[in-house]
Amino acid sequence: MSHRQPIRVTDIAQYDCIIDARTPAEFELDHIPGAINCPVLSNEERVTIGTIYKQVSPFEAKRLGAAMVAANLAQHLHTTFADKPANWKPLVYCWRGGLRSGSMVTWLRLVGWDAQQLAGGYKAFRHHVLEVTEAIVPQLQLRVLCGATGSAKTRVLHALKEQGAQVLDLEGLARHKGSLLGGLPGIAQPSQKHFDTLLAQELKALDVSQPVFIEGESPKIGRIALPLQLVQYMRKSAVVEIDATPQARLEYLLRDYAYLGDDVESLCERLGFLKEMQGNETIARWQAWAREGDLPALFEELMRLHYDPQYERSQSKHFTQWPQRQSLPANDLSAAAVQALACQMLR
Numbered sequence: 001m002s003h004r005q006p007i008r009v010t011d012i013a014q015y016d017c018i019i020d021a022r023t024p025a026e027f028e029l030d031h032i033p034g035a036i037n038c039p040v041l042s043n044e045e046r047v048t049i050g051t052i053y054k055q056v057s058p059f060e061a062k063r064l065g066a067a068m069v070a071a072n073l074a075q076h077l078h079t080t081f082a083d084k085p086a087n088w089k090p091l092v093y094c095w096r097g098g099l100r101s102g103s104m105v106t107w108l109r110l111v112g113w114d115a116q117q118l119a120g121g122y123k124a125f126r127h128h129v130l131e132v133t134e135a136i137v138p139q140l141q142l143r144v145l146c147g148a149t150g151s152a153k154t155r156v157l158h159a160l161k162e163q164g165a166q167v168l169d170l171e172g173l174a175r176h177k178g179s180l181l182g183g184l185p186g187i188a189q190p191s192q193k194h195f196d197t198l199l200a201q202e203l204k205a206l207d208v209s210q211p212v213f214i215e216g217e218s219p220k221i222g223r224i225a226l227p228l229q230l231v232q233y234m235r236k237s238a239v240v241e242i243d244a245t246p247q248a249r250l251e252y253l254l255r256d257y258a259y260l261g262d263d264v265e266s267l268c269e270r271l272g273f274l275k276e277m278q279g280n281e282t283i284a285r286w287q288a289w290a291r292e293g294d295l296p297a298l299f300e301e302l303m304r305l306h307y308d309p310q311y312e313r314s315q316s317k318h319f320t321q322w323p324q325r326q327s328l329p330a331n332d333l334s335a336a337a338v339q340a341l342a343c344q345m346l347r
Helices: 009-014 024-029 043-055 057-079 099-113 122-137 154-162 171-173 191-204 230-237 245-258 258-262 263-273 278-293 294-317 335-346
Strands: 017-020 090-093 143-148 165-166 212-215 240-243 326-330
Touching: 009 122, 017 154, 043 057, 057 099, 090 099, 090 122, 122 191, 122 230, 143 154, 143 230, 143 263, 154 165, 154 212, 154 335, 171 191, 171 212, 171 263, 245 258, 245 294, 263 278, 278 294, 326 335
Parallel strands: 017 090, 143 212, 143 240, 165 212, 240 326
Antiparallel strands: none
């Protein structure tokens, strides 16, 4: 059995497998990228043990807990670990690097594997995620993509990536299009912690000596909050604006948000949130159009009365380099036109 320095988050790459010994619920909320979940206690078992610990005694909790852990470990040895070779090197973690990962490591070592425990567990990893973000953000050479709603910013971002540019797609990571109507059908947003983890992973992969294209976002994308430091840094960075005609934007929106017509009641409910800003009469008209399936009329007014006035106000207020922005006119936002816009930006 090897005794060595505590295993840190930065040592993770040296292991054949990262095992998260926490419950499926904890794992789902966030986990180390690439980890597999082999819980030593199920969601329900963990609640049971916690209750006994508080209401009966720590000893009773440990005695019952040990039996549950042993049964779950036996199950993993029969299944997930059944085909692992003698020289397999797993790294195990739990919440704080305590009993749950410790008990798994003990059993894996008894088998003969060189298993190690991550010092500090998931909490140490979480700390690492925030440190990485804080260290890398100020080094980025950001090019911020702006444009009124319907300017195909996300598509241009993807086209830039296809053409070899470095891109940070925050809306992709947050699984949301950023606007009031930006929720994606049938797709839940990640937890805040998991978003932070995904972002740190993307940041680590960037070459900070080269420009990074990013969409100009407000501090929240749906219910995901962006790191404040990134928002502040974005607002000081160089701006590229897609200046598309209203007609091109309307055609793009009708293609890109066509699915909103599939769940009319949800659309009407979201439009209702704008009552304070737009007044009852306007909202009633918009909801009627939604129910009639008249998306062209709805989107045209949403752009003209809601999104565009907001856009004008916020850009000049938030982006310090707004007056010096590079502006790219566009009267077409078809797939080919989007590729051409990306090409122009790279030049």
